[in-house]
Amino acid sequence: MMTGAAAPRLVDIAQSAGVSVATASRALSGRQGVSTAVAERVKEIAESLGYIGNVHARSLAGGTSSSVGLVVHEVADPYFSEIASGVMRVAGRRGLSVQMCHSGRDPQIELRQLRTLIANRVGVIVVAGSGYLDAEAERSIHRELTRFTQAGGRVVAIGRHQHATDAVLPANTDGAQAVTRHLLALGHRRVAVVTGSLGLTTVADRLTGVHRALAEAGIPREEVPVVVAPFTRDGGKTATLEVLREHPGSTAVLALNDDMAIGALSVLRSRSLRVPDDMSVTGFDDVPVAADLSPSLTTVRLPMQQMGEKALELALRPAAKRPRRVVMPATLVERDSSGPPRRS
Amino acid sequence: MMTGAAAPRLVDIAQSAGVSVATASRALSGRQGVSTAVAERVKEIAESLGYIGNVHARSLAGGTSSSVGLVVHEVADPYFSEIASGVMRVAGRRGLSVQMCHSGRDPQIELRQLRTLIANRVGVIVVAGSGYLDAEAERSIHRELTRFTQAGGRVVAIGRHQHATDAVLPANTDGAQAVTRHLLALGHRRVAVVTGSLGLTTVADRLTGVHRALAEAGIPREEVPVVVAPFTRDGGKTATLEVLREHPGSTAVLALNDDMAIGALSVLRSRSLRVPDDMSVTGFDDVPVAADLSPSLTTVRLPMQQMGEKALELALRPAAKRPRRVVMPATLVERDSSGPPRRS
DNA sequence: TTGAAAGCGCTAACAA
DNA sequence: TTGTTAGCGCTTTCAA
Numbered sequence: 001m002m003t004g005a006a007a008p009r010l011v012d013i014a015q016s017a018g019v020s021v022a023t024a025s026r027a028l029s030g031r032q033g034v035s036t037a038v039a040e041r042v043k044e045i046a047e048s049l050g051y052i053g054n055v056h057a058r059s060l061a062g063g064t065s066s067s068v069g070l071v072v073h074e075v076a077d078p079y080f081s082e083i084a085s086g087v088m089r090v091a092g093r094r095g096l097s098v099q100m101c102h103s104g105r106d107p108q109i110e111l112r113q114l115r116t117l118i119a120n121r122v123g124v125i126v127v128a129g130s131g132y133l134d135a136e137a138e139r140s141i142h143r144e145l146t147r148f149t150q151a152g153g154r155v156v157a158i159g160r161h162q163h164a165t166d167a168v169l170p171a172n173t174d175g176a177q178a179v180t181r182h183l184l185a186l187g188h189r190r191v192a193v194v195t196g197s198l199g200l201t202t203v204a205d206r207l208t209g210v211h212r213a214l215a216e217a218g219i220p221r222e223e224v225p226v227v228v229a230p231f232t233r234d235g236g237k238t239a240t241l242e243v244l245r246e247h248p249g250s251t252a253v254l255a256l257n258d259d260m261a262i263g264a265l266s267v268l269r270s271r272s273l274r275v276p277d278d279m280s281v282t283g284f285d286d287v288p289v290a291a292d293l294s295p296s297l298t299t300v301r302l303p304m305q306q307m308g309e310k311a312l313e314l315a316l317r318p319a320a321k322r323p324r325r326v327v328m329p330a331t332l333v334e335r336d337s338s339g340p341p342r343r344s
Numbered sequence: 345m346m347t348g349a350a351a352p353r354l355v356d357i358a359q360s361a362g363v364s365v366a367t368a369s370r371a372l373s374g375r376q377g378v379s380t381a382v383a384e385r386v387k388e389i390a391e392s393l394g395y396i397g398n399v400h401a402r403s404l405a406g407g408t409s410s411s412v413g414l415v416v417h418e419v420a421d422p423y424f425s426e427i428a429s430g431v432m433r434v435a436g437r438r439g440l441s442v443q444m445c446h447s448g449r450d451p452q453i454e455l456r457q458l459r460t461l462i463a464n465r466v467g468v469i470v471v472a473g474s475g476y477l478d479a480e481a482e483r484s485i486h487r488e489l490t491r492f493t494q495a496g497g498r499v500v501a502i503g504r505h506q507h508a509t510d511a512v513l514p515a516n517t518d519g520a521q522a523v524t525r526h527l528l529a530l531g532h533r534r535v536a537v538v539t540g541s542l543g544l545t546t547v548a549d550r551l552t553g554v555h556r557a558l559a560e561a562g563i564p565r566e567e568v569p570v571v572v573a574p575f576t577r578d579g580g581k582t583a584t585l586e587v588l589r590e591h592p593g594s595t596a597v598l599a600l601n602d603d604m605a606i607g608a609l610s611v612l613r614s615r616s617l618r619v620p621d622d623m624s625v626t627g628f629d630d631v632p633v634a635a636d637l638s639p640s641l642t643t644v645r646l647p648m649q650q651m652g653e654k655a656l657e658l659a660l661r662p663a664a665k666r667p668r669r670v671v672m673p674a675t676l677v678e679r680d681s682s683g684p685p686r687r688s
Numbered sequence: 689t690t691g692a693a694a695g696c697g698c699t700a701a702c703a704a
Numbered sequence: 705t706t707g708t709t710a711g712c713g714c715t716t717t718c719a720a
Contacts, residue, residue: 009696054696056404060711081428084420088419089446101442292610367690398713401696405715
């Protein structure tokens with residue numbers, strides 16, 4: 001793709017400075033073993049010639065990598081863009097490049113992307129986003145990741161836990177339990193859960209939290225419908241429409257992410273149903289806009305940027321004997337979209 | 345960073361297959377000059393050994409690059425994450441890797457990131473986000489970019505036009521003119537503009553559109569205050585507070601991006617001012633959530649994902665003699681946050 | 689159709 | 705402190 005014309009190389013710098021490439025290399029990478037004077041001159045010349053070292057050559061010769069791979073489901077999704085932002089902040093500080101790719105929530109694509117990252121010889125891979133309950137898919141991914149770590153690479157997962165890698169885990173179950181308790185405490189009994197694919201581990205974990213809270217309250221889980229649709233705003237709309245149609249007595253929509261909750265709010269508004277008077281709505285994640293919605297969204301806050309930062313920091317530390325897991329707190333944020341159920 | 349243990353190399357594959365590395369290379373890259381039988385066997389062996397080619401070696405030997413650099417101000421900003429999503433979609437289709445970095449709206453950092461991308465020998469660079477009115481800063485950036493293109497690299501800018509590179513340009517001026525006209529047509533005369541730094545070319549362009557519409561209506565631009573704050577939600581809050589304090593007679597807040605408009609809505613709500621009855625609010629960009637706010641936000645739609653796609657597609661085509669500019673339409677989207685001014 | 693060998697630009701022993 | 709040199713893993717002439 002790139003023609004590669006006359007960019008100055010290390011030899012050129014060395015020649016200009018009247019030293020060997022070895023000395024030039026040492027001088028530019030700030031290693032010791034060069035007199036200050038020479039180092040000084042080499043750097044000046046490099047600067048004036050606009051020299052920029054070739055990372056490929058360096059990586060090939062040194063066997064080192066200065067880039068990190070980041071796999072997200074979809075960067076336009078605020079959950080992932082927040083995480084990505086955290087990863088990039090840490091990478092920026094350490095002078096690392098970030099190679100990002102989309103998995104599109106598809107294990108096949110994820111596998112391909114992983115292979116690309118490995119081909120690019122990234123030193124670490126951060127995999128963000130839910131895993132898949134499809135055992136076969138997970139196995140292939142796991143195999144690739146294992147090979148990578150055995151070759152000296154570091155892997156950290158965010159929000160998935162079935163691999164034997166280090167992981168940053170949001171307290172999905174606790175968070176879901178907290179928000180469910182919140183609705184129950186307000187007096188809701190006819191809650192409808194609105195969620196993305198049950199094949200995502202994130203969903204499974206959050207659903208576990210919901211069921212725990214129901215169990216505490218002695219409510220049989222069969223009484224709480226679970227409506228599945230894509231894990232997006234549009235999915236939230238579809239699902240909410242279904243709730244309204246199939247479960248007309250519901251007094252609260254408990255969405256398993258904010259996107260779906262936003263879709264729910266939008267449908268309710270268009271139906272002229274007041275939130276929370278006619279229907280309470282809760283989300284999960286606390287994306288930045290949740291606080292600015294009207295009504296502001298009751299949700300579960302996940303420190304997404306910190307999760308990204310933490311993940312890369314973890315990856316940059318050498319591997320421990322046993323996989324490290326860092327659990328990030330999920331905290332209920334009570335806002336205006338939830339309230340007591342209407343009297344019926 | 346990466347220790348690099350026993351990942352199979354091309355020689356290993358060649359050896360296993362009983363052919364030379366040259367043949368193995370040809371077979372794996374699908375070039376012709378190898379008998380189908382041999383090619384077949386080599387591929388099988390590579391597959392079974394889990395061979396993943398080393399991009400660094402390939403790039404070094406072949407002088408080619410299969411990665412693209414993407415510079416955004418901040419990926420957690422929906423404007424940029426939408427663009428990034430578009431870029432990544434096209435990259436994914438073409439089997440290219442994307443190296444993304446933050447400029448943080450700081451020309452120094454942007455320059456450094458650019459150099460990192462060049463060091464990584466990306467074939468193309470997509471620079472998203474406003475340029476800087478600081479001439480000195482732009483010059484350094486321009487110099488680096490020029491050197492890159494001269495060395496055969498391709499550069500496409502999104503939303504900035506001072507470089508002699510190909511560019512994807514949203515119709516900022518037209519869009520701003522349209523939204524300003526809209527407010528004027530509703531009867532507003534006391535409009536307050538709320539914007540990010542005047543040092544950003546995006547802001548300059550949008551302001552030009554505002555001024556054009558004012559001129560059309562015969563309103564002296566001095567009558568319309570321009571309040572500057574960071575180009576973020578918080579900036580929108582700060583600026584709106586200032587509007588309320590310093591320009592109490594205003595009947596409309598014309599924000600130059602959606603983020604600031606969202607901040608404005610939030611402040612107005614907390615002051616119990618009704619939108620649009622007491623105050624109209626308009627945004628710019630049409631980020632996904634704009635339609636779901638309450639009231640839904642009147643704004644100017646920019647096809648952000650398409651801008652990202654278009655930019656990379658443009659970059660992947662060979663350079664033309666003269667820089668190409670693709671203008672993307674900015675369309676007014678009238679929603680519920682704007683209405684006639686209250687009678688005073 | 690295949691193979692041998694010369695690099696790509698750099699780092700890292702090893703010598704001097 | 706400096707230089708020489710052997711690779712890193714691959715692609716690509718050039719011969720066979």
